[in-house]
Amino acid sequence: MDLGPHAGFIWISYAVVAVTVAGLIVWLLADGWKQRADLEALERRGVKRRSSNK
Amino acid sequence: MTGVWALLHRDLRLAVREGGAIGTALGFFLIVVSLMPLGLGPDLNLLARIAAGVLWIALLLAALLSLNRIFEADYEDGTLDVLATGPLPLELVSAIKALAHWITTGIPLAILAPVLGILLNLDLNAYPVLVGTTLVGTPAVSFLGAVGAALTMKTRRGGLLLALIVLPLYVPTLIFGISAVSASAGPSGAGSSFLILAAVSLVTMVLGPVAAAAALRIQIQ
Amino acid sequence: MQTLTQRLANPTRFMELSARLLPWFVAASAILLVYGLYLSFFDSPPDYQQGETVRIMYIHVPCAWLSMMIYGLIALSSFGLLVFRHPLADVSAKAAAPLGAAFTFLALVTGSLWGKPMWGTYWVWDARLTSVLLLFFLYLGLIALRSALEDEGAAAKLTAVLALVGVTLLPIIKFSVNWWNTLHQPSTDFGATVDPSMRLPLLVMALAFTLMFFAMHLKAMRNEILRRRAKALRTQIIMGRDRLAAQGAAE
Numbered sequence: 105m106d107l108g109p110h111a112g113f114i115w116i117s118y119a120v121v122a123v124t125v126a127g128l129i130v131w132l133l134a135d136g137w138k139q140r141a142d143l144e145a146l147e148r149r150g151v152k153r154r155s156s157n158k
Numbered sequence: 159m160t161g162v163w164a165l166l167h168r169d170l171r172l173a174v175r176e177g178g179a180i181g182t183a184l185g186f187f188l189i190v191v192s193l194m195p196l197g198l199g200p201d202l203n204l205l206a207r208i209a210a211g212v213l214w215i216a217l218l219l220a221a222l223l224s225l226n227r228i229f230e231a232d233y234e235d236g237t238l239d240v241l242a243t244g245p246l247p248l249e250l251v252s253a254i255k256a257l258a259h260w261i262t263t264g265i266p267l268a269i270l271a272p273v274l275g276i277l278l279n280l281d282l283n284a285y286p287v288l289v290g291t292t293l294v295g296t297p298a299v300s301f302l303g304a305v306g307a308a309l310t311m312k313t314r315r316g317g318l319l320l321a322l323i324v325l326p327l328y329v330p331t332l333i334f335g336i337s338a339v340s341a342s343a344g345p346s347g348a349g350s351s352f353l354i355l356a357a358v359s360l361v362t363m364v365l366g367p368v369a370a371a372a373a374l375r376i377q378i379q
Numbered sequence: 380m381q382t383l384t385q386r387l388a389n390p391t392r393f394m395e396l397s398a399r400l401l402p403w404f405v406a407a408s409a410i411l412l413v414y415g416l417y418l419s420f421f422d423s424p425p426d427y428q429q430g431e432t433v434r435i436m437y438i439h440v441p442c443a444w445l446s447m448m449i450y451g452l453i454a455l456s457s458f459g460l461l462v463f464r465h466p467l468a469d470v471s472a473k474a475a476a477p478l479g480a481a482f483t484f485l486a487l488v489t490g491s492l493w494g495k496p497m498w499g500t501y502w503v504w505d506a507r508l509t510s511v512l513l514l515f516f517l518y519l520g521l522i523a524l525r526s527a528l529e530d531e532g533a534a535a536k537l538t539a540v541l542a543l544v545g546v547t548l549l550p551i552i553k554f555s556v557n558w559w560n561t562l563h564q565p566s567t568d569f570g571a572t573v574d575p576s577m578r579l580p581l582l583v584m585a586l587a588f589t590l591m592f593f594a595m596h597l598k599a600m601r602n603e604i605l606r607r608r609a610k611a612l613r614t615q616i617i618m619g620r621d622r623l624a625a626q627g628a629a630e
Contacts (some may be wrong), residue, residue: 108431110496110539117435121442121485123424125591128481139605146612270498305544309537313527316484323520323541327548337562354558358551369544372461376536 160253163248169258171276174233179224183263184270187220191274202279209278210288216231216274217267217292218299222324224263225303228255229374233311242378247372250345256297256304256366264296288339291355295335298359301366302327308373330358384459388466389606397597404597408590415587418580426574432496439489441588442482443507446514447590449479453521454546457539467600469535470607472542473525474599478565478592480518486511506560510553517545 173179194212195205232238241251269293272285280288306324310316338351387393419437425434451473459468490508491501502508521538528534 106431108425109432110432113432113492113496114434117438117489120488120492121438124481124485128478128595132595134601135602136598136605139602139609142609143605143612146609146616149616309524309541310527312533313524319523319527322516322523326516326520326552327544329513330499330548330551333555333559337559354555358555365544365547365554369540373537373540376533376540379533 161244162250162259165246165251165254166243166258169255170261173258173262179227180262180266183224184222184266186223187216187267187270188274190216193279194278206279206281209275209280210284210336212278213271213275213280213288214292214335214339217271217296218325218328218332219321220267221263221296221303222321223301223317224259225300225307225324226310226320228259228304228307229311230307230316233378238374239378242374248374249367252374253363253367253369254258256301256363256370259304260297260300260368264300265293268292268296284339287352291335291338291352294352294356294359295331295338297333298362299328301359301362302331305366305369305373308370308377311374311377319368323337331355384465390467390470393467394601394604397601401594401597401601404590404594406442408587408594411583411587411590415580418583423577423580424575425580427507429497430611432493433577435489435493436577439486439493440581441585442486442489443511444585445588445592446479446483446486446511448589449475449482450517450542450546450549452596453479453542457542460535460539461543467604470600470603471541471596472539473535474596474603476518476521476525476571477596480515480522482588482592483511483515483518487515502559504563506557509556509560513552513556514549517549520545 191212194216196206198204198208229238230240237366242248246254268289271298272280272288275288303320306320306327309323310320313319334351334355340357341351387396415437419434423434423437425431453472456468456472456475459465460472487508490511494503494508495501521541524541525534525538528537
């Protein structure tokens with residue numbers, strides 16, 4: 105695909121966006137796992153949330 | 159009304175007694191302006207072209223130095239709690255404190271500006287306009303700064319955080335203040351920039367105290 | 380008859396609802412993203428003046444649009460916190476701020492890379508880029524203020540005040556930047572008129588990015604809710620321990 109004389113700029117732009125978006129997604133997923141793990145560890149220590157006894 | 163005057167009088171007296179703060183701000187203003195030619199070269203033509211901008215930016219930075227003390231002293235000794243529960247609405251208290259800051263810091267800086275203009279070879283025609291714009295624009299600096307001071311009151315390194323928060327908000331004042339001074343040396347005159355500058359200052363004088371009071375209420379809960 | 384925001388006010392209910400919605404947002408944005416990329420590269424013409432580099436517009440404009448929309452969302456959430464005391468308003472604002480900063484940063488980078496082939500420099504102080512830069516500073520201020528305050532409740536409300544101050548002054552800031560720009564250089568308004576053949580890719584990409592942001596925002600809100608739950612549990616443990624210690628001391 106010939107993107108003209110400034111092809112480099114086009115590729116770099118899309119790459120920066122892709123990398124940043126990927127980074128955000130990874131951060132969100134990893135943070136989610138960490139929070140779930142923290143909560144499970146706390147619940148295993150015997151602390152119950154008030155609303156969890158239904 | 160007597161409450162208003164009493165508070166204003168008290169703040170002015172405290173600021174005068176504490177003299178050092180005003181002196182420091184003026185000294186900072188002088189030094190920053192002096193650094194500009196040292197950094198950019200002594201070419202008088204270049205300096206004349208950038209004089210208005212340099213003066214305004216240095217003035218903003220100097221004013222920022224003294225802003226975080228607007229509420230801090232009163233917060234530390236409990237006066238702020240008394241003021242919050244007193245007869246004056248907190249919005250009015252914030253407005254009075256911002257006004258006191260303008261009188262004790264903004265006006266001296268505005269008066270020093272044309273003197274420093276000599277160092278930068280500012281165009282002679284621009285002098286009256288410079289005084290006018292700095293006098294009209296510095297209320298915005300004090301009133302917006304008061305909002306920043308109220309938001310950052312209890313934080314460590316509050317001064318730097320205050321600057322980070324408040325500097326983008328100063329952009330309209332900066333742009334129209336400089337535009338008015340630069341335009342005065344040219345054909346179109348300073349009229350419209352000046353009026354917009356005044357309008358921006360008025361808006362901040364009305365809305366600033368509302369935001370500052372909201373922030374103060376949250377801080378002293 | 381509850382409104383949507385009222386129904387979502389319960390964090391548990393929100394977690395249930397967002398868990399069901401999230402996959403749909405992810406799928407929709409992924410599909411649209413693929414379609415949009417196809418359109419951007421294979422189904423749209425090079426620009427008469429800019430040549431192929433106009434294709435950068437298809438990611439720059441969505442990022443710029445998001446940077447503004449997210450700030451509006453933060454302002455709306457801040458209003459919801461301060462005026463209606465909506466329980467999830469702060470979660471929404473806190474989750475959106477770093478995302479908004481990221482997309483604003485991307486708008487600046489793509490704008491810079493778009494401009495270099497056209498104007499020869501990586502940065503131009505034109506009205507649009509300068510406004511985006513100032514918006515970036517506003518985001519930084521929000522993030523900095525929140526992280527400087529230890530009391531989370533106060534941090535939430537003070538950040539909300541700052542967001543509302545920012546959104547109020549934003550039109551004045553944009554107006555002043557436009558004024559400043561016309562004073563100093565002729566209008567370098569690139570992409571002012573978008574050729575019809577370019578409108579579809581642009582729209583699809585903008586929609587794809589928006590849906591992607593909503594997916595990210597929901598996920599970030601879910602993470603924040605979990606974090607607050609864990610914090611509440613830890614506080615419970617500490618208080619329980621203190622109570623036992625006090626009882627022990629009293630005996």
